[in-house]
Amino acid sequence: MSTEFHLTAAAAADGPYVLDIDPERAGWGYSSLRVLDLPPGGRHSFATGDSEWIVLPLSGGCTVRTDDGAEFELTGRESVFSGVSDFAYVPRDARVQVASGAGGRFALTGARCERRLPARYGAASGVPVELRGTGTCSRQVNNFGAAGTFECDRLIAVEVLTPGGNWSSYPPHKHDECRPGEESELEEIYYFEVESAHGTEGVGYQRVTPSGRGRGTDVLAEVRSGDAVLIPDGWHGPSIAAPGHALYYLNVMAGPGETREWLICDHPDHGWIRSTWPEQPVDPRLPLYEAPAGDAR
DSSP states (O other), rough: OOOOOOEEEETOBTEEEEEEEEEEHHSSSSSSEEEEOOOOEEHHHHHHHTTEEEEEEEEEEEEEEEETEEEEEEEEOTTTTTTOOEEEEOOOOOOEEEEEEOEEEEEEEEEEOOOOOOOEEEOOOGEEEEESOOOOGOOOEEEEEEETTSSOOOOOOEEEEETTTESSSOOOOEEEEEETTTEEEEEEEEEEEEEBBBBBOOOOEEEOOOOTTTTOEEEEEEETTTTTTEEEEEEEEEEEEEETOOEEEEEEEEOOOOOOOOEEETTTTTTGGGGGGGGOOOOOTTOOOOOOOOOOO
C-alpha cells in the first residue's frame, strides 16, 4: 500500500506554507492547496500564476488585496469547528496579498484554469450548508465553492464535518474518468483537521482503493490535523472520525472536463447503503453550526 499519497503536516511544508501541494508535487494537471499560517500583524504575497484561487480562513480573519485594486475584509472564524467562514476569490495572472492583524491560518485552494474571472467576495451567509446521509453516515457539507454555488472556471471546493464515530465519504465513490452525464474526471485533495477532546489530539482514517484506472491509488492513512491525502484516481471512502473527535476535511477538486461539475460513481459493492438512509434519522449532533444571516455584501 503506497504512502506517496498521504502527506503528513511536517512533510508537506515548504517556505511560508505549512502545507504546499501543486500539480507538480502531486503529479497531476490542475488541483493545488496551500495552507498559510500568519502571526499577528503578518502578511504574505503570492502570484496566482496560471491558477484561480479561493482564500478561505480556517481560523482567524484577514484582508485580501489584489494588484488591480480589489480588497476584501474576511471576518473568518475561530476554527473550522465553530462556524462557516466568508472567503475571497482571486483570478489567475494576479498578485495577491493576505494580511492578518490578529493572525490565523488560511487555506489557498487553487486550480489551473483558462478564464480570468473577476475577484469577488463570498459571504458566509451565502454558503449552503447541506446534511448528507443519515445514522452513522451523517455528515455536514459546507458548499462554499461547489459547482452551481459559486462561479469558478475549474475549481471546486467544499468542507465536510463528520461527528465523532461517524463515517463520511461513504459509500466509497470515484470520479476518475469522463462519462458525460454520469461521472466527472476530477483530481482531489483532502486536507484534514481533527477536533481535540479532553486534552487529547484526535486522529481520523482515510481509505482509498484502486479502481483499475490511473495510478492505482491505494491508501489506508491515519490522519491528524494538518495532514493531506492526494486522490488522483480510485474509490475514496470512508473518511472515519474516531469517537469523541469530530473530523473536518477540505476537499479541493479540478479536472480537464469542459463542464465544471461534480458527478460521482458509487462503488458497486457498497452503494446499497444509500437505500437504508430513509429508514434512519440524521445524527442529532448535526448541523454542528449553520451559516450566519445578514453578512451579504
